[in-house]
Amino acid sequence: MAELLTGEAREQRRAAVADLGAALRELVDAAVRTEVGAPGLAAAAAAARDLAAQLRAGQRGLLEVASVDDPVAGERWYSPVYGPGSPVAPPLLVDSEGGGRVTARVTVPKALEGPPGLAHGGTIATLLDHVLARALRSAGRGGLTATLTVTYRRPVRLGVEHVLHAEVATTEGRRSTARARIVTADDPDTVLAEGEGLFVALRPEAAAHTFAGVDHAPEAWTARP
Numbered sequence: 001m002a003e004l005l006t007g008e009a010r011e012q013r014r015a016a017v018a019d020l021g022a023a024l025r026e027l028v029d030a031a032v033r034t035e036v037g038a039p040g041l042a043a044a045a046a047a048a049r050d051l052a053a054q055l056r057a058g059q060r061g062l063l064e065v066a067s068v069d070d071p072v073a074g075e076r077w078y079s080p081v082y083g084p085g086s087p088v089a090p091p092l093l094v095d096s097e098g099g100g101r102v103t104a105r106v107t108v109p110k111a112l113e114g115p116p117g118l119a120h121g122g123t124i125a126t127l128l129d130h131v132l133a134r135a136l137r138s139a140g141r142g143g144l145t146a147t148l149t150v151t152y153r154r155p156v157r158l159g160v161e162h163v164l165h166a167e168v169a170t171t172e173g174r175r176s177t178a179r180a181r182i183v184t185a186d187d188p189d190t191v192l193a194e195g196e197g198l199f200v201a202l203r204p205e206a207a208a209h210t211f212a213g214v215d216h217a218p219e220a221w222t223a224r225p
């Protein structure tokens with residue numbers, strides 16, 4: 001079981017995790033855009049394998065929560081959406097959240113491209129799903145995504161700053177719904193994509209089954225009063 005850090009030790013490690021995450025995102029961007037020759041690729045592959053071996057010297061299991069995480073607050077430093085430590089997160093930056101509303105910013109990188117120059121549709125769905133869940137969470141509603149409907153109205157372009165807004169729509173028993181949209185930072189009135197999600201909070205017994213083997217039970221997905 002991973003020991004969760006607190007206080008100064010956690011802050012120091014979080015800074016190091018974020019620094020490595022930023023370096024790895026640079027690496028991913030360089031890797032998906034490189035046109036260096038085959039010998040250059042082979043040398044980079046060898047260096048990458050050396051680096052992986054270095055990081056595997058201390059490794060957590062698939063179900064172990066990271067020592068820098070806060071599973072109660074729902075802060076996950078390797079989230080593929082907003083995690084500062086994730087090499088694959090765009091990453092999404094949350095500007096404000098509370099009272100069932102969230103505003104966040106994102107610039108989609110080349111690694112998450114779909115059609116040339118445009119964000120992959122799955123990436124857009126991922127971003128919308130995340131802000132929907134987060135809006136609900138900021139209103140004290142837990143839950144897993146049961147349905148997600150995405151309407152793609154205009155392209156979301158790579159390398160351009162976008163803004164996402166999400167808000168709670170309905171709450172009833174264990175079910176909640178939320179709505180979200182994505183726009184460009186400099187044209188906030190043109191909606192590029194919209195998302196609607198139904199989230200269902202797990203009963204405690206279902207949560208025990210769903211998260212069996214996870215060392216620090218995530219509370220964010222269970223039923224709340």
Ligand SMILES: CCCCCCCCCCCC(=O)SCCNC(=O)CCNC(=O)[C@H](O)C(C)(C)COP(=O)(O)OP(=O)(O)OC[C@H]1O[C@@H](n2cnc3c(N)ncnc32)[C@H](O)[C@@H]1OP(=O)(O)O
Pocket residue numbers: 073074075076129130133134137143144145146147173174175198200201202203206210220
């Ligand atoms: C600070 C950082 C924060 C960070 C916080 C951000 C975190 C980001 C997380 C992103 C979210 C995800 O990716 S979540 C991961 C993707 N989702 C999943 O893996 C979910 C997989 N599906 C499931 O586990 C399950 O199907 C559930 C939990 C969704 C529902 O199971 P259940 O709990 O057994 O549900 P059940 O009793 O049958 O139904 C409960 C009620 O919901 C309704 N219901 C259930 N499913 C549906 C459905 N698809 N469509 C319509 N209605 C449905 C039922 O009719 C019922 O209504 P009534 O009879 O009560 O009226």
